[in-house]
Amino acid sequence: MGGFAGSHHTAVAALEELGEAKLIATCDPRVKSFTIEQQTWRLAERGVQVYSDYRAMLDACHRGLDLVVVPTPINLHAEMHAAVTALGLPVYLEKPPTLDFAELEQMIAADSRVRKSSLVGFNFIIEKPRLALKERLLAGEFGAIRGATLSALWPRPASYFSRNNWAGRLMMNDRIVLDSCFGNAMAHFVHNLLFWAGGTELFSWGQPAAVRAELYRAHAIEGAYTFFVETDTTSGVNLRFALSHACAGASTHLEMVLCDKAVLRYVVGRQIEIRWNDGRTEKIAPEPFDPLVENHRDYHRYLRDESPRPATTLADSRAFVVLNDLAHLSSGHIAPIPAALVSGVREEKEQKDYLHVSDIVAAQENFLVRGAWPGANGWNRQPGEVATPADLGRFHEVVKTMAGK
Ligand SMILES: NC(=O)c1ccc[n+]([C@@H]2O[C@H](COP(=O)([O-])OP(=O)(O)OC[C@H]3O[C@@H](n4cnc5c(N)ncnc54)[C@H](O)[C@@H]3O)[C@@H](O)[C@H]2O)c1
Incomplete structure (x- = not known):
């Protein structure tokens, strides 16, 4: 919910207003530090379930999801990507995916289990x-x-x-x-x-x-x-x-x-x-360009089979x-x-x-x-x-x- 994850919340809320997305659940181990943000994003009114552990969130919610957004510290990317792709779901993963070439190869292998490729959120390729x-x-x-x-x-x-x-x-x-x-x-x-x-x-x-x-x-x-x-x-x-x-x-x-x-x-x-x-x-x-809103949109198009590939796999x-x-x-x-x-x-x-x-x-x-x-x-x-x-x-x-x- 904090750091750049907060920006993802704002972008997804904007897309939800337009009827282009629906946030089902979110999590943060420091969930209690973000009470003001939860009110600003109107999570309760929007029916968003809130968890403090991502594994509990995935267990409870994965059947109702099309994708999972992972905007967490870099050293958590690989384990979270592995947990999500093990459930057959693709990931909008913040850049950098990892900074370890060997870990990247493991992530590429894990990603191949899912019908749709994960996106790595480098902002500017889709400009x-x-x-x-x-x-x-x-x-x-x-x-x-x-x-x-x-x-x-x-x-x-x-x-x-x-x-x-x-x-x-x-x-x-x-x-x-x-x-x-x-x-x-x-x-x-x-x-x-x-x-x-x-x-x-x-x-x-x-x-x-x-x-x-x-x-x-x-x-x-x-x-x-x-x-x-x-x-x-x-x-x-x-x-x-x-x-x-x-x-x-x-x-x-x-x-x-x-x-x-x-x-x-x-x-x-x-x-x-x-x-x-x-x-x-x-x-x-x-052109005026909101990187997060536009990258979410571009990725959704790919997930709906309306475009051939995500901007960066x-x-x-x-x-x-x-x-x-x-x-x-x-x-x-x-x-x-x-x-x-x-x-x-x-x-x-x-x-x-x-x-x-x-x-x-x-x-x-x-x-x-x-x-x-x-x-x-x-x-x-x-x-x-x-x-x-x-x-x-x-x-x-x-x-x-x-x-x-
Ligand atoms: N695309 C961009 O323009 C852009 C800009 C800034 C950061 N980023 C990327 O976003 C990612 C996060 O960076 P940050 O600086 O916001 O990090 P951060 O350390 O502020 O963490 C973001 C959030 O993740 C939460 N978090 C930590 N452990 C967690 C866990 N186990 N489960 C769930 N949530 C957890 C933190 O509590 C925090 O709220 C990085 O990959 C960074 O490179 C991208």
């Missing part, structure tokens, strides 16, 4: 302008795709890392968590970049062939919240990612796709531009999960950002505290445009080693070492 632009890319209008870059700076206050017991954790109870900006909050954009670099099908994602990465932390947490990652895909497209939460001020994010005849610039929710090499600029207005998430795991393998350790570059920023209006890295914008630009790694340019760390999918066998050991186990 109409994105799909239209990818169709044009595949038709060859912009020439061959050579590379793509993602830059994202999303400030997160100190309180973000203490909002629950899994934020910033690499492992919990000997299980992989790997919470980070790359694997969690900005995972949408990483998955989007892989989507631009996919194969010849519309719904396809570039597969990482070789990855190099440098991972950093500024906050006193176990995991990494500043990532520099480069991969070549199996089809030879070079992708660079520079992401951080160690910043203050306004949030920025930009997906850029570099083609022979044009550069595509895509800023979710704000701006879409095609900058042609001949000097023309084509602007495409982003578990198998479609392989590229993202493997890239995340290879980035950790390549980096080998999480380096502290030199203290001289980090300062505290108090935002009085919000009453929140941020850490800001003074050269974060320049470090991102140097990496994305020139391929210059921060470790060799003032951030004082050894470069990451090249990691390929053949190295995944070492992944669990490397994460354990990173977590000091």
Whole structure:
């Protein structure tokens, strides 16, 4: 009921108002902490049954359900997906499905027991302008795709890392968590970049062939919240990612796709531009888009056999999960950002505290445009080693070492 689950409640209630869905039951182990929310969502008037244990909820209600929404902490996704699919039901599973490539394979196997595939809720794959632009890319209008870059700076206050017991954790109870900006909050954009670099099908994602990465932390947490990652895909497209939460001020994010005849610039929710090499600029207005309402609708269409596939299946998430795991393998350790570059920023209006890295914008630009790694340019760390999918066998050991186990 809390965190992003609250947003799902709001979206499902809106669809229920329109007669497009009906919420049968919900659960949260901290159900008593959400009395105000339960009143706001009018759960009693709507006849929604409320449980504190998801197993009791599934036992009591599964015969009356078409799908189960799982917007819970990442480390619970696999067990909940397994319990739901064992009952023959599909899942609207929040992204990331898991951040452990081996667990993802188990989830893909579990999903095959159900007639309909589960959806992984990466928000932006179904955006109409994105799909239209990818169709044009595949038709060859912009020439061959050579590379793509993602830059994202999303400030997160100190309180973000203490909002629950899994934020910033690499492992919990000997299980992989790997919470980070790359694997969690900005995972949408990483998955989007892989989507631009996919194969010849519309719904396809570039597969990482070789990855190099440098991972950093500024906050006193176990995991990494500043990532520099480069991969070549199996089809030879070079992708660079520079992401951080160690910043203050306004949030920025930009997906850029570099083609022979044009550069595509895509800023979710704000701006879409095609900058042609001949000097023309084509602007495409982003449409108003409620990610949750629209993703629920899109998934319902698939469940009613009105569309051929969900936007992202578990198998479609392989590229993202493997890239995340290879980035950790390549980096080998999480380096502290030199203290001289980090300062505290108090935002009085919000009453929140941020850490800001003074050269974060320049470090991102140097990496994305020139391929210059921060470790060799003032951030004082050894470069990451090249990691390929053949190295995944070492992944669990490397994460354990990173977590000091
Ligand atoms: N799509 C998006 O834009 C978006 C945005 C934010 C978060 N998310 C995703 O949503 C998921 C949840 O993230 P969060 O930050 O809201 O997490 P959270 O820790 O706030 O947990 C969400 C809710 O799950 C409940 N929960 C915990 N254990 C449970 C259990 N055993 N059974 C039932 N409920 C349980 C918690 O009490 C809480 O109310 C993650 O996968 C995250 O990546 C997606």
